[in-house]
Amino acid sequence: MEPKTSDQESVRETFKEFLNSKGLRVTNQRLAIFDAAYADPDHFTAEDLLDRAREIDTTVSRATVYRALPLLTESSLIRQVDVGRDYKFYMANKNATTFQAQVICLDCDKIFEIDAPFMEWYGKTVADKLSLEVETQRLQVSAHCTELKAAGICERGGKKR
Amino acid sequence: MEPKTSDQESVRETFKEFLNSKGLRVTNQRLAIFDAAYADPDHFTAEDLLDRAREIDTTVSRATVYRALPLLTESSLIRQVDVGRDYKFYMANKNATTFQAQVICLDCDKIFEIDAPFMEWYGKTVADKLSLEVETQRLQVSAHCTELKAAGICERGGKKR
């Protein structure tokens, strides 16, 4: 588990305010789930999150994790990162100011986030040309990372199912 | 069900050749599944495909559909179109020469395929910059189609779960 940052402390307050503003209650379980999500620097699954939240509060159940995930995404504190597996990935939304694309390594199954600022322009173009009101965009590249493999960074046995 | 085209007839031969080349057998069930997939002009799920294949050959089982889908994607006769639902969509790969992106309507859940030729350039750029060997790319735009709704094309109750 990563050390808790002071930044995390303030975002935690934001989460509480979000709950209050929605008339929802601030429970220990929801806070444990938030802390677990925000302390993870990587992508994680619902099951990963359950494990980590339980390290903080052993009473957290799977059902509560699944019920908390929509709250965390609605409040933009985490975002869903869907890469076409059978289960969904999530990630704390820490400092993403520009559009993020995903590079998925086909060898080690790792997911890297990269900036793709031109996607903001693309969204506008699509919106204009097709008269659409763009809500979200997804750009994903699946690739073999020969370089990373040579450097020993990419190796089979990463965080995969 | 769409009428069978002469084009479909020749692609069907391609599928048989693919099976032969792999030392796999040409069975009635596999042909029925191919015909059902190729006759569908839209995106379909495994369950849709089972229904349609059974209209051609009532003996087709769900297991066989799931076992045939990887063969059809390997041979590039159909392609998987993953839009982040709990189940997967597929689509016959009829005449896609340029890269196809998906526009997903948030109101009627329809999926539209649009050309995005610049993505080929983008793939090359990513490959060069990050020393990656790009395998596949995905670009998806979720949007409200105000225009289509006004025209009556987009209406709730489309092909959704």
Place this chain on the structure above:
DNA sequence: CTCGATGCAAAATTTTTGCAGTCCC
């Protein structure tokens, strides 16, 4: 004939839900 392919049903996986009891406000 032989071995790959099939159907069936059970299993596996991920996510959702009903209900009785709990605890936040």
Place this chain on the structure above:
DNA sequence: GGGACTGCAAAAATTTTGCATCGAG
């Protein structure tokens, strides 16, 4: 104290798999 929240276990929903049987080559 009341009602939202939780845990548990069962249910849903999609996909995979074991096994006996079938049929393509």
